[in-house]
Amino acid sequence: LNFQSVKRKFFLVANIARTSEFSLNDLPGAGRMDIVCRFIAQSLFISHGVRRDSAAIVTLLGEPEPPKTVLIKGDEVKYMSPDERNIAGLLKKSLRLKVEKSWKKSSPGIYISSKDVEEVLDCFQSSKIVYLREDGQDLVKNISIDDFLFVLGDHIGVPDELEQIIISKSDMVASLSPISLQADQCIIILHNILDRIERGWSCG
Numbered sequence: 001l002n003f004q005s006v007k008r009k010f011f012l013v014a015n016i017a018r019t020s021e022f023s024l025n026d027l028p029g030a031g032r033m034d035i036v037c038r039f040i041a042q043s044l045f046i047s048h049g050v051r052r053d054s055a056a057i058v059t060l061l062g063e064p065e066p067p068k069t070v071l072i073k074g075d076e077v078k079y080m081s082p083d084e085r086n087i088a089g090l091l092k093k094s095l096r097l098k099v100e101k102s103w104k105k106s107s108p109g110i111y112i113s114s115k116d117v118e119e120v121l122d123c124f125q126s127s128k129i130v131y132l133r134e135d136g137q138d139l140v141k142n143i144s145i146d147d148f149l150f151v152l153g154d155h156i157g158v159p160d161e162l163e164q165i166i167i168s169k170s171d172m173v174a175s176l177s178p179i180s181l182q183a184d185q186c187i188i189i190l191h192n193i194l195d196r197i198e199r200g201w202s203c204g
């Protein structure tokens with residue numbers, strides 16, 4: 001896959017998100033698939049459009065067949081709209097495929113593999129890897145234009161063992177706010193910081 005123009009990559013560790021088909025009528029019951037869908041929506045959508053420079057990556061670690069990693073590229077995605085149910089429908093479709101370590105296309109711009117968190121990080125070693133954590137360094141004071149992979153936890157956060165792997169492969173542990181936020185709220189702030197920097201606005 002080509003990530004040349006995809007400079008903003010957002011990576012969610014979804015600790016209990018279901019790895020087989022699930023009901024669109026109960027996204028929270030599918031291992032908090034609602035969080036996954038909101039994360040994808042905020043990573044990719046703007047008013048009446050998609051951010052072509054962005055990608056959302058989610059490693060699903062719930063039953064019955066973890067891990068599975070879904071990747072959505074903003075420069076290729078089609079047939080996706082920002083509502084959770086639409087996104088969940090496309091994820092459900094991807095979970096019907098038989099997964100392998102290499103990326104398999106499920107629909108335009110949506111890929112799935114059996115990669116675990118460490119293998120995903122290894123795919124993006126040429127990007128600046130930033131692990132988002134409440135007690136990290138203030139991101140706005142330590143950021144410049146770059147090719148990024150931002151790593152975030154879900155409502156559970158990131159388990160200790162996995163966190164050690166992520167930190168060992170990260171360039172920075174960064175915080176966005178003195179307040180603990182939801183992952184999709186972090187994405188909104190990250191895009192805003194990057195949008196402002198790219199256009200020469202101050203970050204306050």
Ligand SMILES: C[S@@+](CC[C@H](N)C(=O)[O-])C[C@H]1O[C@@H](n2cnc3c(N)ncnc32)[C@H](O)[C@@H]1O
Nearest residue numbers: 132133134152153156157175176177179180181
């Ligand atoms: C709902 S929070 C996780 C809550 C908490 N860490 C826990 O273990 O219950 C989801 C994720 O958003 C990111 N996050 C939340 N607030 C943040 C902040 N103020 N700065 C940086 N990242 C934050 C972290 O990656 C966190 O794992």
